[in-house]
Amino acid sequence: MNGKRILALLLSLVLFVTANPFALAEEEEDLEGYEIEDNTLDLSDDAENDSVAYEGTVGFPPLSMYTGEVLYTGKTIIKGGCSLRAEMDMNSTKLISMPMYATVEILDIYADWMLMRYKEVVGYGKRLWMYDRPEAVDPVNTPPYGVYRYNYVATCKVSTPIQKAPGAGEEAWLTLGPGAKIAIIDVYDGWGRFFYWHTYGYVDMSNLTDLIDVSPTDDSMGPGTPIAAYTSYYTLVKNELNDGRIKNIYRACELISRVYPAGEVYDFNKQAGPYRPSNGYFLAPVLVEGGSAPGYGGGTCQVSSTMFNVTLQLPGITTIKRRPHGQSGARYLPIGCDAAVGNDALNFVFQNNYPFPIRLEATAQDGALTMVMYRAD
Numbered sequence: 001m002n003g004k005r006i007l008a009l010l011l012s013l014v015l016f017v018t019a020n021p022f023a024l025a026e027e028e029e030d031l032e033g034y035e036i037e038d039n040t041l042d043l044s045d046d047a048e049n050d051s052v053a054y055e056g057t058v059g060f061p062p063l064s065m066y067t068g069e070v071l072y073t074g075k076t077i078i079k080g081g082c083s084l085r086a087e088m089d090m091n092s093t094k095l096i097s098m099p100m101y102a103t104v105e106i107l108d109i110y111a112d113w114m115l116m117r118y119k120e121v122v123g124y125g126k127r128l129w130m131y132d133r134p135e136a137v138d139p140v141n142t143p144p145y146g147v148y149r150y151n152y153v154a155t156c157k158v159s160t161p162i163q164k165a166p167g168a169g170e171e172a173w174l175t176l177g178p179g180a181k182i183a184i185i186d187v188y189d190g191w192g193r194f195f196y197w198h199t200y201g202y203v204d205m206s207n208l209t210d211l212i213d214v215s216p217t218d219d220s221m222g223p224g225t226p227i228a229a230y231t232s233y234y235t236l237v238k239n240e241l242n243d244g245r246i247k248n249i250y251r252a253c254e255l256i257s258r259v260y261p262a263g264e265v266y267d268f269n270k271q272a273g274p275y276r277p278s279n280g281y282f283l284a285p286v287l288v289e290g291g292s293a294p295g296y297g298g299g300t301c302q303v304s305s306t307m308f309n310v311t312l313q314l315p316g317i318t319t320i321k322r323r324p325h326g327q328s329g330a331r332y333l334p335i336g337c338d339a340a341v342g343n344d345a346l347n348f349v350f351q352n353n354y355p356f357p358i359r360l361e362a363t364a365q366d367g368a369l370t371m372v373m374y375r376a377d
Contacts, residue, residue: 064105064117066145068134070098070125084123088113095123106134109145111334112198127335146337147312148195150183150229151216153372154208162233162367166191166202173201174236180365183214183229183372196233197332218316218354220375227358228313228373232306232332234299236367244282245299249369251280252303253362259376261357265320268304268341268348275300275342286342287325301340302369303362304348305330308339310371316354321347 070082082102086093088110098104098118107122108115116125136142143149156179161172166189173196176182182203184192192203205211214226234249235242252272260266275281275297284298311317322339323346324330330338339348352358356377363370 064107064137065109065142066106066134066136067103068106068130068132068145069101069103070129071100082125082129084116084118084121084125086123088124090126092124096121098125105137106145111195111200130336133336143315144312146309146334148185148230148309148334148337149214149216149313150185150194150231151214152184152187152192152211153214153226153229153370154182154184154192154205154211156180156182156207157209158207160203160207162196162201162203164199164201166193168204170202174233174367176366176368180368181231181363181370181372182208182368183231183370194231195334198334201233218314218375224374226372226374228310229371230306230309230313231368231370232302232309233367234302234332234364234369241284241294241298245284246364247282248284248297248299249303249364252300253364253369256303256307257360257362259357259359260352262352262355265351266349268307268339269343272300272303272341273297287340297342301325301330301338301342302332304341305333305338306369306371307360307362308348309333309337310360310373311350312337314354314358314373316352317358318351318353319349320351321349323347 083097084095086095096118102118104125105117106114107117109127112127113124114127114130116123134145136144156176158178160176160180162174162176163170163172165171182192183194184203185194187193187205190205192205192208194201194203212224212226213221214229215221218227220227234246236246255272256268273279275295277296281297281300283294283296285292286295286298287301308319308322311319324336324338325340329335330340340346341348356375359374359376361372361374
């Protein structure tokens with residue numbers, strides 16, 4: 001057995017033994033603007049990222065969940081390709097280099113990283129490096145790439161900090177007010193966990209009320225039980241354009257909250273548009289040729305992207321049309337999980353293939369944009 005294979009198996013064993021569902025997650029800054037040379041990113045100011053996956057199990061040896069091609073085409077192309085690292089840190093030991101378009105196996109998925117295997121070497125690589133959406137090795141038993149099952153929905157009963165780590169007194173991303181609704185992936189030792197931008201957020205469950213289980217299947221567990229839920233988070237910066245963005249999020253939530261009959265083909269632009277003042281929209285930042293400029297309806301992409309993440313959890317809903325905001329995606333969601341809207345080329349279209357209608361409830365408050373899906377039969 002060669003040295004690389006021994007290293008891969010040892011790494012797998014360590015991951016299997018030490019996995020902890022609540023390893024701390026720190027904020028990861030946007031990679032835009034970093035110089036990339038010879039497989040090394042200048043991330044000296046980047047804090048340690050999460051070190052445990054949300055879904056999937058690291059076995060011995062690890063089993064493949066997906067296959068895909070690696071590529072990074074940001075402002076500076078990585079010279080010589082990407083590389084697997086021993087830890088979720090670009091400054092950790094480089095295990096093996098990978099050329100552009102190299103096919104890799106994906107063993108587990110994290111907020112901003114993936115556990116990969118290339119030429120029998122197992123290590124960590126950035127989600128940003130994946131070219132398009134990887135394909136499931138076993139599509140019957142593995143959900144599509146980017147599916148994150150949220151298991152609870154709750155409402156804040158008091159002012160509730162969204163913390164960067166579980167534990168009293170930890171730094172907070174933002175604070176939600178009473179009445180704000182959020183979706184939660186899982187709960188451990190009194191702390192709820194969920195995605196917050198490209199990392200995780202945590203909330204003290206004692207601050208919440210009206211905790212509702214999300215059905216693990218498409219069959220509702222009873223009246224008022226959701227079959228899917230998702231929350232994304234938006235900034236509360238005080239300026240005119242961001243104020244317009246928040247108002248646009250509210251308006252789009254109003255327009256898409258309804259019942260979707262069985263068999264219906266849903267078109268986001270038709271339902272939420274037109275994006276103009278006469279339809280209740282305000283000026284806000286919109287993407288224009290790789291940059292941003294004021295435009296009516298800015299912020300509706302976060303609504304469509306959150307809706308996309310709800311529908312991804314339901315196998316009876318088929319995505320017909322969807323495009324991301326470039327390879328790095330939208331910063332307010334895990335990479336590869338957004339859906340841009342705004343014109344004929346950018347739209348989110350899906351079909352309800354269930355034999356029953358579904359009802360979407362979309363709400364936004366204090367920086368939390370939450371969508372909950374119910375059976376409507």
